[in-house]
Amino acid sequence: MRRDLKDFKPKGAVAFFAGMLLMYAVMWFAIYFYLIISRGG
Amino acid sequence: MRIERYLRNVTFWHMMVGILSLSVGVTYGLLQVLARAGVYKYGGFVYDTKAYYQGLTLHGVLNAIVFTTFFIVGFLYIVTEVSLKKKLNRGLVYLSFFTMLIGTLLAAWAILTNNATVLYTFYPPLKAHPLFYIGATLLIVGSWIAILNTVITHLKWRKENPGRLTPPPMVAVHAVYAVWFLATIGVAVEVLFFLIPWSLGLVKSINPELARTLFWWFGHPLVYFWLLPAYLAWYFIMPRVAGGKLYSEPMARLVFIMFILFSVPVGTHHQFSDPGISNTWKAVQAFLTFMVAVPSLLTAFNLAASLEYAGRVRGGNGLFGWIKTLPWGDYRFAGFIAPMIAFIFGGISGIVNASYNVNQVVHNTSWIPGHFHLTVGTASAMTFLTLSYILLEKLFGKKPWSKGIATLHSYLWLAGVLIFSWGMMQVGRAGIPRRTHLGLSPYIGAEEKVFMIVSAVGGTVMFIAFLLFFVNFFITVFKRPEVDSEEVDLEFAEAYHKEDGNLPKVLDNFKFWIALAVILIIVSYAPVFFDVFRATYGVPGAYSPFSPSNLIR
Numbered sequence: 336m337r338r339d340l341k342d343f344k345p346k347g348a349v350a351f352f353a354g355m356l357l358m359y360a361v362m363w364f365a366i367y368f369y370l371i372i373s374r375g376g
Numbered sequence: 377m378r379i380e381r382y383l384r385n386v387t388f389w390h391m392m393v394g395i396l397s398l399s400v401g402v403t404y405g406l407l408q409v410l411a412r413a414g415v416y417k418y419g420g421f422v423y424d425t426k427a428y429y430q431g432l433t434l435h436g437v438l439n440a441i442v443f444t445t446f447f448i449v450g451f452l453y454i455v456t457e458v459s460l461k462k463k464l465n466r467g468l469v470y471l472s473f474f475t476m477l478i479g480t481l482l483a484a485w486a487i488l489t490n491n492a493t494v495l496y497t498f499y500p501p502l503k504a505h506p507l508f509y510i511g512a513t514l515l516i517v518g519s520w521i522a523i524l525n526t527v528i529t530h531l532k533w534r535k536e537n538p539g540r541l542t543p544p545p546m547v548a549v550h551a552v553y554a555v556w557f558l559a560t561i562g563v564a565v566e567v568l569f570f571l572i573p574w575s576l577g578l579v580k581s582i583n584p585e586l587a588r589t590l591f592w593w594f595g596h597p598l599v600y601f602w603l604l605p606a607y608l609a610w611y612f613i614m615p616r617v618a619g620g621k622l623y624s625e626p627m628a629r630l631v632f633i634m635f636i637l638f639s640v641p642v643g644t645h646h647q648f649s650d651p652g653i654s655n656t657w658k659a660v661q662a663f664l665t666f667m668v669a670v671p672s673l674l675t676a677f678n679l680a681a682s683l684e685y686a687g688r689v690r691g692g693n694g695l696f697g698w699i700k701t702l703p704w705g706d707y708r709f710a711g712f713i714a715p716m717i718a719f720i721f722g723g724i725s726g727i728v729n730a731s732y733n734v735n736q737v738v739h740n741t742s743w744i745p746g747h748f749h750l751t752v753g754t755a756s757a758m759t760f761l762t763l764s765y766i767l768l769e770k771l772f773g774k775k776p777w778s779k780g781i782a783t784l785h786s787y788l789w790l791a792g793v794l795i796f797s798w799g800m801m802q803v804g805r806a807g808i809p810r811r812t813h814l815g816l817s818p819y820i821g822a823e824e825k826v827f828m829i830v831s832a833v834g835g836t837v838m839f840i841a842f843l844l845f846f847v848n849f850f851i852t853v854f855k856r857p858e859v860d861s862e863e864v865d866l867e868f869a870e871a872y873h874k875e876d877g878n879l880p881k882v883l884d885n886f887k888f889w890i891a892l893a894v895i896l897i898i899v900s901y902a903p904v905f906f907d908v909f910r911a912t913y914g915v916p917g918a919y920s921p922f923s924p925s926n927l928i929r
Contacts, residue, residue, distance in 0.1 A: 339689070340685060340689060340872075343688070343872060345623060345677075345681035345684050345685070346684075346695060347680075347684045347687075347694075347695050347696055347698055347699075348623075348677060348680035348681035348683075348684045349677075350695055350696070352673075352676060352677045356673075358724070359723070359724045359727065362724045362725075362728075363727060363728060363731070363734065366728050366734045366737055366738070367733070367734050369737055369805060370733060370734050370736060370737045
């Protein structure tokens with residue numbers, strides 16, 4: 336185990352965050368389309 | 377930091393009242409989910425509840441109000457003393473605890489005797505015994521005494537430490553209490569000026585819409601009162617448990633300040649389907665609800681970066697290789713990461729709730745309990761259970777009886793809540809209502825019935841996980857101390873990006889942010905109350921969930 340990290344760049348966290356936002360968008364639009372389909376006629 | 381024996385004991389009793397309340401509440405939670413699936417019928421088991429709604433009231437009040445308030449107040453006492461290295465006022469600590477305890481006992485009597493089957497939102501015209509409202513008031517007043525004590529202690533610290541920045545964990549404590557105080561003003565007005573006089577028979581009529589609006593002034597920021605102590609643990613304790621550092625301390629401070637600003641003026645998103653409030657102001661509060669999602673998104677990034685730091689220190693490589701090197705088998709890490717994973721799904725389901733358009737799909741359906749069991753029911757509750765192990769060790773020198781069980785029940789709870797919430801959300805998406813004794817309903821479709829059984833399976837797994845915690849926790853309580861607990865150190869994490877002298881002073885000025893929050897509340901709520909007063913009025917009437925007949929004859 337290393338004791339410390341110099342010049343740490345959280346690239347994995349950025350990728351995780353982008354993936355999470357993408358998942359959020361997919362889930363939100365899934366409900367949105369459900370709204371359109373079920374209420375739209 | 378040496379914590380006096382009395383404060384260790386009082387904190388222990390805060391935990392005990394909370395966890396014992398939770399154990400009763402969780403038992404009724406199991407009965408609720410089994411009853412909804414049609415597996416269990418009320419009566420003659422455990423405590424002979426008169427109906428589904430009495431059990432639901434117990435479940436909501438004990439878990440969401442009593443457990444959380446007691447645990448949070450006790451935990452924040454320790455965080456305050458440890459981070460400021462300053463003693464709280466002993467008399468106020470006792471006064472707060474006994475005021476909260478008496479209030480809880482009064483409200484519990486009213487609910488257990490079926491005199492307050494009004495659910496945890498106590499919407500009129502459902503009417504409770506006056507002692508329920510008085511008990512709830514005392515619980516809140518007791519927590520205000522704890523706030524007063526904390527503020528006095530911090531002001532003394534400021535006087536002795538001019539120019540020093542408030543330690544970041546203490547910023548979180550202030551955010552929790554600022555949100556709680558601003559939020560409880562709404563419910564205090566509702567209870568003191570409307571519900572108590574009405575339940576005592578001093579006034580004959582009540583305006584349900586006005587009461588609902590005042591309740592949700594309190595009811596949504598209540599979520600942040602539950603959540604922010606969990607954030608405190610995730611930001612300042614979890615990174616060190618993982619073997620790393622908090623990625624950004626200034627971002628953590630900004631997050632807590634944003635919660636002070638945006639937590640309260642958002643309650644109207646719970647009233648999207650209520651008449652009388654204009655669409656414009658519902659939309660404004662929907663926008664503000666999205667604003668309060670921003671600090672949670674910042675938190676997701678900051679905590680992911682902190683975990684990545686820890687994972688790389690532990691030898692992880694590649695874009696995601698650091699994930700597998702994290703200490704998944706450590707009971708404290710498991711007890712923090714499992715609720716964080718649940719909260720990822722709690723976050724998106726909350727954003728759906730907040731959206732004025734898609735909210736119409738899920739409003740007042742089973743989706744909502746599916747959502748908040750991921751947030752308060754897991755993100756907060758499970759973090760508090762993990763903290764209760766940590767407090768037992770730090771305050772009394774007692775490590776968990778079984779670290780294996782402590783790790784297991786965190787992951788088991790996570791699996792249970794994901795199954796439970798998936799079932800509830802599927803049923804809710806199909807329009808099946810919440811707070812309805814669906815086990816007796818003849819109109820449930822076959823597909824929905826399947827998902828209600830899925831929820832029952834998930835709820836049962838959650839209950840088993842809680843039982844494992846309960847047994848492990850109480851065996852630990854009765855163990856002999858095995859580590860030295862003279863000096864209490866909550867082992868707050870160091871930061872990779874620390875706060876330095878360049879931090880704008882305004883970020884340490886809580887009066888400024890609270891004043892700004894008050895202005896925002898007035899601006900966003902004045903038109904809502906204007907609409908409510910213009911379009912709604914008090915009505916004579918009081919109802920019980922057991923009968924559709926008006927109780928006032």
